[in-house]
Amino acid sequence: MPRDQKSKLQSQEKCHESEGTTQELQSAQAPATEESPSLPSPYMGIITRTKSACRLQSTSKVLQRALSTTKFNIGSPTRANEGDNYRIKRKQHSSQASASTVKPPQSSLRSSVQTVVKYMMHMYEMKRPILKADMLKMITNKHRKRFSEILRQASFNIEVVFGVDLKEVDSPKHSYILVSKMDLPNNGTVNKGRGFPKTGLLMNLLGVISLRGNCATEEKIWEFLNKMKIYDGKKHFIFGEPRKLITQDLVKLKYLEYRQVPNSHPASYEFLWGPRSHAETSKMKILEFWAKINHTVPSAFESWYDEALKDEEEKAGAAVVLGDTLIHSN
Structure with missing residues (x-):
């Protein structure tokens, strides 16, 4: 078999194995039923594949499953899926829920x-x-x-x-x-008033950016979001209008940077971490979040884990230098 075809075949096999692992992770992530009374160990289903596309697929599918089982309409009488017959009633002039x-x-x-x-x-x-x-x-x-x-x-x-x-x-x-x-x-919630937290979406976007070499094209971001059933121009029941959220709200708050790719014709755009994301979280924290979603450990993400460790060391070194500077200045 020619080398190129053999390499392609091996890559396809790895992705098929990845899909199988994803299905197992989804089953483990879903709330337990009568036949599955206990929670899975966080060390089950270790992910060892190296292709970032497979990792993105695994995380986005688990998140999509979680989103689909969490969908609800608070504040008005609703009927839940799968025979869960209940109603949440909000009293018109009261802030207490009973x-x-x-x-x-x-x-x-x-x-x-x-x-x-x-x-x-x-x-x-x-x-x-x-x-x-x-x-x-x-x-x-x-x-x-x-x-x-x-x-x-x-x-x-x-x-x-x-x-x-x-x-x-x-x-x-x-x-x-x-x-x-x-x-x-x-x-x-980002904006004042009632609404759902957007932190989970932001942390996942930061993860995609990190896996893409600290800079993700707008196309790759939407590919990931589409797997979560979040679409450009379509209002989402949790995240609202996603384009406005990721290209305006989170950019204005300096959690994301959204810029035109240099010398791109026609113009294309890319996302990077914003300064507030660098200040409030780290690659290791985002990696730990993704590992938890996939019921695995951070080291299972191989090269990303090494980069996250390096990032932690650099931040620790910078903190020491800053501390020494402050001590000597006093």
């Missing part, structure tokens, strides 16, 4: 996880604490003994999609809040 407004799911543990996710995001929008007592009321009796597992899965799904962490703020009352992983305005 667990009694959410009917418990009728069947699987997955329904319980979805209900808890929707309740958490409802409370996030209302700027109210998330209470364990409320969550227990909306879980069927047979699933209450597995509450810690449900909470763990719900918080994972929220972290993957929205880029926020569940933080306990009052241990005796088991009260929680959702905190953005980066310092975007309004705890991640």
Whole structure:
């Protein structure tokens, strides 16, 4: 077999293996059902492939699955998918949400996880604490003994999609809040008023840019977003108008840099990390986020991991130099 054809065949085989791994990761990422009562180990499904395109495909597909299972309409009566019959009612002149407004799911543990996710995001929008007592009321009796597992899965799904962490703020009352992983305005919503956090989308874009050699063409960014079912010119139920968000809002806030490719005719554009992204996060933190999405470890991303380590060392060295400068100046 000619060398070029053999190389091409090996590349195709690696991508097919990647797709198989992606399907396994998606199954592991999905909330557990009655047949799968426990969470997967974070070290399952180690990714060892080297092609960045395969990595992007894996992450975008897992995110797309998470987005599809998280879709909901808070603030108006809705009917959830897959037999999860409940309604969230918002009182017209009250900022308090009551667990009694959410009917418990009728069947699987997955329904319980979805209900808890929707309740958490409802409370996030209302700027109210998330209470364990409320969550227990909306879980069927047979699933209450597995509450810690449900909470763990719900918080994972929220972290993957929205880029926020569940933080306990009052241990005796088991009260929680959702905190953005980066310092975007309004705890991640970018714009004032109600809305969902955009931090998760930003962190994924930063990951794509890093994997593309710290500069990603606009075409590659949209290829990644399209795999997540996010399309140019089509309003998204979480992220709004995506083009405005990534080329205007996040650029104005200096989280992304959007510039014309030099000497491009016709004009084409590319994305880079903005100065605030460099200040508020790092390549290692973004890599850890992607590794968590894929249920693996950062070192599984090989060359990107080495680059992230180098970046951490450079930042640590810069911090030491700055500290010494301040000491001597005083």
